[in-house]
Amino acid sequence: MTNVNDEFKENEEVVMETPDNTDDIIESGEDTEEIEIVENGEETIVQELTEKLQEEENKRLRLLADYENFKRRATLDKEALQKYRAQNVVTNLIPVLDNFARALTVEATTEEAQTMMTGLDMIYRTFLQALEDEGLVEIQALDQEFDPNFHQAIMTGSDEDKPAGIVLEQMQAGYMLKDRVLRPAMVKVNE
Amino acid sequence: MTNVNDEFKENEEVVMETPDNTDDIIESGEDTEEIEIVENGEETIVQELTEKLQEEENKRLRLLADYENFKRRATLDKEALQKYRAQNVVTNLIPVLDNFARALTVEATTEEAQTMMTGLDMIYRTFLQALEDEGLVEIQALDQEFDPNFHQAIMTGSDEDKPAGIVLEQMQAGYMLKDRVLRPAMVKVNE
Numbered sequence: 001m002t003n004v005n006d007e008f009k010e011n012e013e014v015v016m017e018t019p020d021n022t023d024d025i026i027e028s029g030e031d032t033e034e035i036e037i038v039e040n041g042e043e044t045i046v047q048e049l050t051e052k053l054q055e056e057e058n059k060r061l062r063l064l065a066d067y068e069n070f071k072r073r074a075t076l077d078k079e080a081l082q083k084y085r086a087q088n089v090v091t092n093l094i095p096v097l098d099n100f101a102r103a104l105t106v107e108a109t110t111e112e113a114q115t116m117m118t119g120l121d122m123i124y125r126t127f128l129q130a131l132e133d134e135g136l137v138e139i140q141a142l143d144q145e146f147d148p149n150f151h152q153a154i155m156t157g158s159d160e161d162k163p164a165g166i167v168l169e170q171m172q173a174g175y176m177l178k179d180r181v182l183r184p185a186m187v188k189v190n191e
Numbered sequence: 192m193t194n195v196n197d198e199f200k201e202n203e204e205v206v207m208e209t210p211d212n213t214d215d216i217i218e219s220g221e222d223t224e225e226i227e228i229v230e231n232g233e234e235t236i237v238q239e240l241t242e243k244l245q246e247e248e249n250k251r252l253r254l255l256a257d258y259e260n261f262k263r264r265a266t267l268d269k270e271a272l273q274k275y276r277a278q279n280v281v282t283n284l285i286p287v288l289d290n291f292a293r294a295l296t297v298e299a300t301t302e303e304a305q306t307m308m309t310g311l312d313m314i315y316r317t318f319l320q321a322l323e324d325e326g327l328v329e330i331q332a333l334d335q336e337f338d339p340n341f342h343q344a345i346m347t348g349s350d351e352d353k354p355a356g357i358v359l360e361q362m363q364a365g366y367m368l369k370d371r372v373l374r375p376a377m378v379k380v381n382e
Contacts, residue, residue, distance in 0.1 A: 042233045049240035056244060060251035067258040074265045078272065085276035092321040099314045106307070113303045116294075120311060123290045127318075130283040 084177060086134045091182050093131065094175055100124040101173065139174035141167045141185040150174060150181060155188040166190045275368060277325040282373050284322065285366055291315040292364065330365035332358045332376040341365060341372060346379040357381045 104121060108114040128136075139150045146153060146165045157168045167187045174185030295312060299305040319327075330341045337344060337356045348359045358378045365376030 042237070046233070046236055046240065049237065049244060053240060053244045053247060056247045056251060060247065060254060063251060063254055063258065067254065067261070070258070070262065070265075074261075078269070081269065081272050081276070085272070086280040089277040089280055089321065089325040092324060093318070096314060096318045096321060099310075099317060103307075103310050103314060106310075108303065108307070110301050110303050112299065112301050113307055116297070116299075116304055116307045116311070119290075119294050119297075120307070123287060123294060126290060127284070127287045130280065130287060133283060134280040 083135075084180060087177050087180070087182070090131060090134060090136055090175075090177055094183055097128070097131075097175070098172070100127065135178040137176045137178070139176060139181070139185045141170040141174065141187050143167060146187065146189045150176075150184055151187045151189075152184040153189045154186050156191045157188045158191050162190050164190055274326075275371060278368050278371070278373070281322060281325060281327055281366075281368055285374055288319070288322075288366070289363065291318065326369040328367045328369070330367060330372070330376045332361040332365065332378050334358060337378065337380045341367075341375055342378045342380075343375040344380045345377050347382050348379050349382050353381050355381055 100120070100123075104117070104124065106117070108117045141151055143162075144151075144167050146167055151167060151174065154171060155169075159166075159168055162168065166189070167185075168190050169188040170185055171188065172186040175182045291311070291314075295308070295315060297308070299308045332342055334353075335342075335358050337358055342358060342365065345362060346360075350357075350359055353359065357380070358376075359381050360379040361376055362379065363377040366373045
Protein backbone atom coordinates (compact mmCIF):
# COMPACT_ATOMS: atom_id res chain seq x y z
CA MET A 1 0.00 0.00 0.00
CA THR A 2 2.88 2.36 0.69
CA ASN A 3 4.01 2.76 -2.87
CA VAL A 4 0.59 3.54 -4.28
CA ASN A 5 1.28 7.24 -3.99
CA ASP A 6 4.29 6.93 -6.21
CA GLU A 7 2.46 4.97 -8.83
CA PHE A 8 -0.54 7.21 -9.30
CA LYS A 9 -0.71 10.94 -9.41
CA GLU A 10 -3.68 12.50 -7.71
CA ASN A 11 -6.69 13.26 -9.88
CA GLU A 12 -5.18 11.38 -12.79
CA GLU A 13 -7.93 9.49 -14.56
CA VAL A 14 -6.77 6.14 -15.84
CA VAL A 15 -8.38 5.30 -19.15
CA MET A 16 -8.15 2.26 -21.39
CA GLU A 17 -5.18 2.73 -23.61
CA THR A 18 -4.41 1.27 -26.97
CA PRO A 19 -2.04 -1.57 -26.20
CA ASP A 20 1.43 -1.80 -27.71
CA ASN A 21 0.75 -5.21 -29.10
CA THR A 22 -2.30 -4.22 -31.17
CA ASP A 23 0.03 -4.48 -34.12
CA ASP A 24 0.49 -8.18 -33.43
CA ILE A 25 -3.22 -8.80 -33.67
CA ILE A 26 -3.54 -6.78 -36.86
CA GLU A 27 -0.56 -8.58 -38.35
CA SER A 28 -2.09 -11.92 -37.50
CA GLY A 29 -5.24 -10.78 -39.21
CA GLU A 30 -3.30 -9.74 -42.26
CA ASP A 31 -1.50 -13.07 -42.36
CA THR A 32 -4.76 -14.97 -42.65
CA GLU A 33 -5.78 -12.82 -45.58
CA GLU A 34 -2.47 -13.36 -47.34
CA ILE A 35 -2.98 -17.11 -47.54
CA GLU A 36 -5.38 -17.51 -50.43
CA ILE A 37 -5.83 -21.28 -50.44
CA VAL A 38 -7.59 -21.83 -47.18
CA GLU A 39 -10.09 -24.34 -45.93
CA ASN A 40 -13.32 -22.68 -44.94
CA GLY A 41 -13.13 -24.26 -41.49
CA GLU A 42 -9.56 -23.13 -41.03
CA GLU A 43 -10.44 -19.58 -41.97
CA THR A 44 -13.32 -19.61 -39.49
CA ILE A 45 -11.07 -20.89 -36.73
CA VAL A 46 -8.44 -18.26 -37.39
CA GLN A 47 -11.10 -15.57 -37.46
CA GLU A 48 -12.71 -16.86 -34.29
CA LEU A 49 -9.39 -17.08 -32.52
CA THR A 50 -8.41 -13.59 -33.61
CA GLU A 51 -11.71 -12.24 -32.36
CA LYS A 52 -11.42 -14.11 -29.09
CA LEU A 53 -7.87 -12.84 -28.66
CA GLN A 54 -8.98 -9.26 -29.18
CA GLU A 55 -11.92 -9.76 -26.87
CA GLU A 56 -9.69 -11.29 -24.23
CA GLU A 57 -7.22 -8.47 -24.49
CA ASN A 58 -9.97 -5.86 -24.27
CA LYS A 59 -11.29 -7.60 -21.16
CA ARG A 60 -7.84 -7.47 -19.61
CA LEU A 61 -7.39 -3.80 -20.47
CA ARG A 62 -10.77 -2.90 -19.02
CA LEU A 63 -9.83 -4.83 -15.89
CA LEU A 64 -6.50 -3.01 -15.73
CA ALA A 65 -8.23 0.36 -16.03
CA ASP A 66 -10.68 -0.66 -13.26
CA TYR A 67 -7.79 -1.80 -11.10
CA GLU A 68 -5.86 1.41 -11.54
CA ASN A 69 -8.92 3.54 -10.85
CA PHE A 70 -9.59 1.49 -7.75
CA LYS A 71 -6.01 2.00 -6.57
CA ARG A 72 -6.27 5.73 -7.20
CA ARG A 73 -9.56 5.99 -5.29
CA ALA A 74 -8.18 3.82 -2.46
CA THR A 75 -5.22 6.21 -2.12
CA LEU A 76 -7.48 9.27 -2.00
CA ASP A 77 -9.83 7.56 0.48
CA LYS A 78 -6.90 6.62 2.68
CA GLU A 79 -5.54 10.18 2.58
CA ALA A 80 -8.92 11.62 3.60
CA LEU A 81 -9.26 9.01 6.34
CA GLN A 82 -5.79 9.95 7.62
CA LYS A 83 -6.39 13.68 7.38
CA TYR A 84 -9.60 13.69 9.39
CA ARG A 85 -8.88 10.61 11.49
CA ALA A 86 -9.33 12.56 14.75
CA GLN A 87 -12.63 14.16 13.71
CA ASN A 88 -14.86 11.97 15.86
CA VAL A 89 -12.92 12.25 19.09
CA VAL A 90 -12.08 15.95 18.61
CA THR A 91 -15.76 16.73 17.98
CA ASN A 92 -16.64 14.90 21.19
CA LEU A 93 -13.99 16.89 23.06
CA ILE A 94 -15.41 20.31 22.10
CA PRO A 95 -17.78 20.30 25.12
CA VAL A 96 -14.70 19.79 27.31
CA LEU A 97 -13.15 22.91 25.75
CA ASP A 98 -16.41 24.74 26.54
CA ASN A 99 -16.30 23.54 30.15
CA PHE A 100 -12.71 24.72 30.50
CA ALA A 101 -13.59 28.11 29.01
CA ARG A 102 -16.47 28.53 31.46
CA ALA A 103 -14.44 27.37 34.48
CA LEU A 104 -11.60 29.75 33.63
CA THR A 105 -13.90 32.80 33.78
CA VAL A 106 -14.50 32.21 37.52
CA GLU A 107 -12.69 34.76 39.66
CA ALA A 108 -10.67 33.23 42.47
CA THR A 109 -10.54 35.21 45.71
CA THR A 110 -8.49 33.01 48.07
CA GLU A 111 -4.88 32.08 47.42
CA GLU A 112 -5.81 28.40 47.47
CA ALA A 113 -8.42 28.94 44.76
CA GLN A 114 -5.97 31.05 42.73
CA THR A 115 -3.41 28.21 42.82
CA MET A 116 -6.12 25.87 41.58
CA MET A 117 -7.02 28.23 38.76
CA THR A 118 -3.36 28.29 37.72
CA GLY A 119 -3.39 24.47 37.70
CA LEU A 120 -6.63 24.42 35.71
CA ASP A 121 -5.20 26.84 33.18
CA MET A 122 -2.12 24.67 32.80
CA ILE A 123 -4.23 21.57 32.16
CA TYR A 124 -6.30 23.53 29.63
CA ARG A 125 -3.22 24.65 27.72
CA THR A 126 -1.80 21.10 27.53
CA PHE A 127 -5.21 19.88 26.40
CA LEU A 128 -5.61 22.57 23.73
CA GLN A 129 -2.04 21.99 22.48
CA ALA A 130 -2.66 18.26 21.96
CA LEU A 131 -5.79 19.05 19.96
CA GLU A 132 -4.05 21.77 17.94
CA ASP A 133 -1.27 19.32 17.11
CA GLU A 134 -3.97 17.13 15.59
CA GLY A 135 -5.30 20.00 13.44
CA LEU A 136 -7.81 21.79 15.69
CA VAL A 137 -8.19 25.47 14.84
CA GLU A 138 -10.37 27.98 16.69
CA ILE A 139 -12.50 29.99 14.29
CA GLN A 140 -11.80 33.73 14.31
CA ALA A 141 -15.02 35.61 14.96
CA LEU A 142 -14.73 38.85 16.94
CA ASP A 143 -14.47 41.92 14.65
CA GLN A 144 -14.47 39.66 11.58
CA GLU A 145 -16.94 40.07 8.74
CA PHE A 146 -19.85 37.69 9.32
CA ASP A 147 -19.37 34.54 7.22
CA PRO A 148 -22.15 31.90 7.32
CA ASN A 149 -19.56 29.21 6.52
CA PHE A 150 -17.88 29.77 9.87
CA HIS A 151 -20.29 31.82 11.98
CA GLN A 152 -23.79 31.22 13.23
CA ALA A 153 -25.70 34.45 13.93
CA ILE A 154 -27.93 34.06 16.97
CA MET A 155 -28.37 37.76 17.75
CA THR A 156 -28.03 41.11 16.08
CA GLY A 157 -26.77 44.29 17.67
CA SER A 158 -26.26 47.88 16.64
CA ASP A 159 -22.94 49.64 16.85
CA GLU A 160 -22.67 52.76 14.72
CA ASP A 161 -18.91 52.88 15.09
CA LYS A 162 -18.51 49.56 13.26
CA PRO A 163 -19.54 48.54 9.74
CA ALA A 164 -22.68 46.47 9.18
CA GLY A 165 -22.16 42.68 9.10
CA ILE A 166 -19.28 42.76 11.56
CA VAL A 167 -19.24 40.26 14.44
CA LEU A 168 -19.76 42.30 17.63
CA GLU A 169 -19.59 39.48 20.14
CA GLN A 170 -18.84 35.77 20.30
CA MET A 171 -21.25 33.73 22.43
CA GLN A 172 -19.57 30.38 21.91
CA ALA A 173 -16.25 29.51 20.26
CA GLY A 174 -16.29 27.69 16.93
CA TYR A 175 -13.77 25.04 15.89
CA MET A 176 -12.38 23.50 12.73
CA LEU A 177 -10.36 20.35 12.12
CA LYS A 178 -7.90 21.48 9.46
CA ASP A 179 -10.22 22.87 6.73
CA ARG A 180 -13.40 21.23 8.03
CA VAL A 181 -15.79 23.14 10.30
CA LEU A 182 -16.67 21.00 13.33
CA ARG A 183 -18.84 23.67 14.93
CA PRO A 184 -19.44 27.26 13.80
CA ALA A 185 -18.88 30.13 16.22
CA MET A 186 -22.12 31.49 17.71
CA VAL A 187 -22.07 35.24 17.28
CA LYS A 188 -23.87 38.57 17.55
CA VAL A 189 -23.76 40.53 14.28
CA ASN A 190 -23.88 44.26 13.68
CA GLU A 191 -26.98 45.39 11.74
CA MET B 192 -15.48 1.64 -1.49
CA THR B 193 -18.47 0.83 0.68
CA ASN B 194 -19.38 -2.48 -0.87
CA VAL B 195 -15.88 -3.94 -0.68
CA ASN B 196 -16.76 -5.62 2.59
CA ASP B 197 -19.59 -7.53 0.98
CA GLU B 198 -17.50 -8.66 -1.90
CA PHE B 199 -14.58 -10.11 0.01
CA LYS B 200 -14.58 -12.06 3.17
CA GLU B 201 -11.81 -11.27 5.61
CA ASN B 202 -8.68 -13.42 5.41
CA GLU B 203 -9.91 -15.03 2.23
CA GLU B 204 -6.96 -15.52 -0.10
CA VAL B 205 -7.88 -14.93 -3.70
CA VAL B 206 -6.08 -17.35 -5.97
CA MET B 207 -6.04 -17.71 -9.70
CA GLU B 208 -8.96 -19.88 -10.63
CA THR B 209 -9.54 -22.02 -13.67
CA PRO B 210 -11.87 -19.94 -15.78
CA ASP B 211 -15.26 -21.20 -16.98
CA ASN B 212 -14.29 -20.67 -20.57
CA THR B 213 -11.19 -22.88 -20.52
CA ASP B 214 -13.33 -25.41 -22.34
CA ASP B 215 -13.67 -23.00 -25.23
CA ILE B 216 -9.93 -22.83 -25.63
CA ILE B 217 -9.51 -26.58 -25.44
CA GLU B 218 -12.33 -27.06 -27.94
CA SER B 219 -10.65 -24.63 -30.32
CA GLY B 220 -7.47 -26.60 -29.90
CA GLU B 221 -9.26 -29.84 -30.68
CA ASP B 222 -10.86 -28.35 -33.75
CA THR B 223 -7.48 -27.54 -35.25
CA GLU B 224 -6.35 -31.11 -34.73
CA GLU B 225 -9.53 -32.54 -36.29
CA ILE B 226 -8.85 -30.87 -39.61
CA GLU B 227 -6.24 -33.09 -41.23
CA ILE B 228 -5.69 -31.24 -44.50
CA VAL B 229 -4.07 -28.07 -43.32
CA GLU B 230 -1.54 -25.71 -44.76
CA ASN B 231 1.60 -25.56 -42.69
CA GLY B 232 1.22 -21.77 -42.39
CA GLU B 233 -2.37 -22.07 -41.33
CA GLU B 234 -1.54 -24.62 -38.66
CA THR B 235 1.19 -22.35 -37.33
CA ILE B 236 -1.17 -19.38 -37.22
CA VAL B 237 -3.85 -21.35 -35.40
CA GLN B 238 -1.28 -22.65 -32.95
CA GLU B 239 0.19 -19.23 -32.41
CA LEU B 240 -3.21 -17.68 -31.93
CA THR B 241 -4.26 -20.40 -29.50
CA GLU B 242 -1.09 -19.89 -27.51
CA LYS B 243 -1.51 -16.13 -27.53
CA LEU B 244 -5.11 -16.51 -26.44
CA GLN B 245 -4.14 -18.71 -23.54
CA GLU B 246 -1.30 -16.38 -22.63
CA GLU B 247 -3.62 -13.39 -22.76
CA GLU B 248 -6.19 -15.14 -20.62
CA ASN B 249 -3.56 -16.14 -18.08
CA LYS B 250 -2.39 -12.54 -17.94
CA ARG B 251 -5.92 -11.38 -17.29
CA LEU B 252 -6.46 -13.99 -14.57
CA ARG B 253 -3.22 -13.07 -12.84
CA LEU B 254 -4.29 -9.44 -13.00
CA LEU B 255 -7.70 -10.34 -11.59
CA ALA B 256 -6.08 -12.23 -8.70
CA ASP B 257 -3.81 -9.23 -8.02
CA TYR B 258 -6.77 -6.90 -8.13
CA GLU B 259 -8.82 -8.97 -5.71
CA ASN B 260 -5.89 -9.34 -3.32
CA PHE B 261 -5.37 -5.60 -3.48
CA LYS B 262 -9.05 -4.98 -2.71
CA ARG B 263 -8.90 -7.40 0.21
CA ARG B 264 -5.77 -5.76 1.64
CA ALA B 265 -7.23 -2.29 1.09
CA THR B 266 -10.30 -3.31 3.11
CA LEU B 267 -8.19 -4.66 5.96
CA ASP B 268 -5.96 -1.56 5.90
CA LYS B 269 -9.00 0.67 6.00
CA GLU B 270 -10.49 -1.25 8.91
CA ALA B 271 -7.24 -0.97 10.90
CA LEU B 272 -7.01 2.73 10.06
CA GLN B 273 -10.58 3.23 11.25
CA LYS B 274 -10.13 1.17 14.39
CA TYR B 275 -7.05 3.03 15.62
CA ARG B 276 -7.82 6.39 13.97
CA ALA B 277 -7.70 8.21 17.32
CA GLN B 278 -4.39 6.68 18.41
CA ASN B 279 -2.25 9.74 17.79
CA VAL B 280 -4.46 12.30 19.50
CA VAL B 281 -5.41 9.97 22.37
CA THR B 282 -1.72 9.21 23.00
CA ASN B 283 -1.03 12.95 23.11
CA LEU B 284 -3.89 13.42 25.56
CA ILE B 285 -2.55 10.93 28.11
CA PRO B 286 -0.43 13.65 29.82
CA VAL B 287 -3.65 15.65 30.24
CA LEU B 288 -5.19 12.66 32.04
CA ASP B 289 -2.09 12.55 34.26
CA ASN B 290 -2.43 16.27 35.03
CA PHE B 291 -6.09 15.82 35.95
CA ALA B 292 -5.24 12.84 38.17
CA ARG B 293 -2.57 14.88 39.99
CA ALA B 294 -4.77 17.98 40.35
CA LEU B 295 -7.65 15.91 41.74
CA THR B 296 -5.49 14.60 44.63
CA VAL B 297 -5.15 18.13 46.03
CA GLU B 298 -7.22 18.61 49.18
CA ALA B 299 -9.39 21.72 49.12
CA THR B 300 -9.87 23.51 52.44
CA THR B 301 -11.99 26.55 51.58
CA GLU B 302 -15.50 26.31 50.18
CA GLU B 303 -14.43 28.26 47.10
CA ALA B 304 -11.65 25.75 46.41
CA GLN B 305 -14.03 22.85 47.00
CA THR B 306 -16.45 24.24 44.43
CA MET B 307 -13.54 24.49 42.00
CA MET B 308 -12.55 20.90 42.68
CA THR B 309 -16.10 19.80 41.91
CA GLY B 310 -15.92 21.73 38.64
CA LEU B 311 -12.53 20.19 37.83
CA ASP B 312 -13.87 16.71 38.54
CA MET B 313 -16.82 17.35 36.22
CA ILE B 314 -14.52 18.48 33.40
CA TYR B 315 -12.35 15.40 34.00
CA ARG B 316 -15.34 13.04 33.74
CA THR B 317 -16.57 14.61 30.50
CA PHE B 318 -13.03 14.39 29.13
CA LEU B 319 -12.55 10.76 30.14
CA GLN B 320 -15.97 9.80 28.75
CA ALA B 321 -15.16 11.28 25.32
CA LEU B 322 -11.92 9.28 25.25
CA GLU B 323 -13.61 6.09 26.44
CA ASP B 324 -16.21 6.49 23.69
CA GLU B 325 -13.30 6.40 21.26
CA GLY B 326 -11.93 3.17 22.77
CA LEU B 327 -9.67 4.31 25.62
CA VAL B 328 -9.38 1.74 28.40
CA GLU B 329 -7.44 2.16 31.64
CA ILE B 330 -5.21 -0.82 32.33
CA GLN B 331 -6.06 -2.74 35.49
CA ALA B 332 -2.97 -2.99 37.67
CA LEU B 333 -3.52 -2.92 41.44
CA ASP B 334 -3.73 -6.45 42.91
CA GLN B 335 -3.40 -7.96 39.42
CA GLU B 336 -0.72 -10.50 38.53
CA PHE B 337 2.21 -8.66 36.97
CA ASP B 338 2.02 -8.88 33.16
CA PRO B 339 4.89 -7.33 31.17
CA ASN B 340 2.47 -6.79 28.26
CA PHE B 341 0.51 -4.26 30.29
CA HIS B 342 2.67 -3.35 33.29
CA GLN B 343 6.09 -1.82 33.65
CA ALA B 344 7.81 -2.76 36.91
CA ILE B 345 9.81 0.18 38.27
CA MET B 346 10.05 -1.02 41.89
CA THR B 347 9.72 -4.17 43.91
CA GLY B 348 8.20 -4.50 47.37
CA SER B 349 7.67 -7.22 49.89
CA ASP B 350 4.26 -8.09 51.27
CA GLU B 351 4.05 -11.53 52.88
CA ASP B 352 0.27 -11.45 52.89
CA LYS B 353 0.14 -11.35 49.08
CA PRO B 354 1.49 -13.82 46.49
CA ALA B 355 4.74 -13.10 44.65
CA GLY B 356 4.37 -11.27 41.34
CA ILE B 357 1.28 -9.31 42.44
CA VAL B 358 1.12 -5.57 41.72
CA LEU B 359 1.30 -3.84 45.11
CA GLU B 360 1.05 -0.26 43.94
CA GLN B 361 0.43 1.73 40.77
CA MET B 362 2.71 4.71 40.28
CA GLN B 363 1.21 5.87 37.01
CA ALA B 364 -1.92 4.73 35.20
CA GLY B 365 -1.56 2.79 31.94
CA TYR B 366 -3.87 3.11 28.96
CA MET B 367 -4.96 1.11 25.94
CA LEU B 368 -6.80 2.08 22.80
CA LYS B 369 -9.09 -0.91 22.26
CA ASP B 370 -6.62 -3.85 22.26
CA ARG B 371 -3.49 -1.76 21.73
CA VAL B 372 -1.36 -0.64 24.68
CA LEU B 373 -0.63 3.10 24.41
CA ARG B 374 1.30 3.23 27.68
CA PRO B 375 1.85 0.46 30.23
CA ALA B 376 0.99 1.06 33.88
CA MET B 377 4.05 1.84 36.02
CA VAL B 378 3.92 -0.45 39.03
CA LYS B 379 5.55 -1.81 42.16
CA VAL B 380 5.62 -5.62 42.18
CA ASN B 381 5.65 -8.04 45.11
CA GLU B 382 8.83 -10.14 45.30
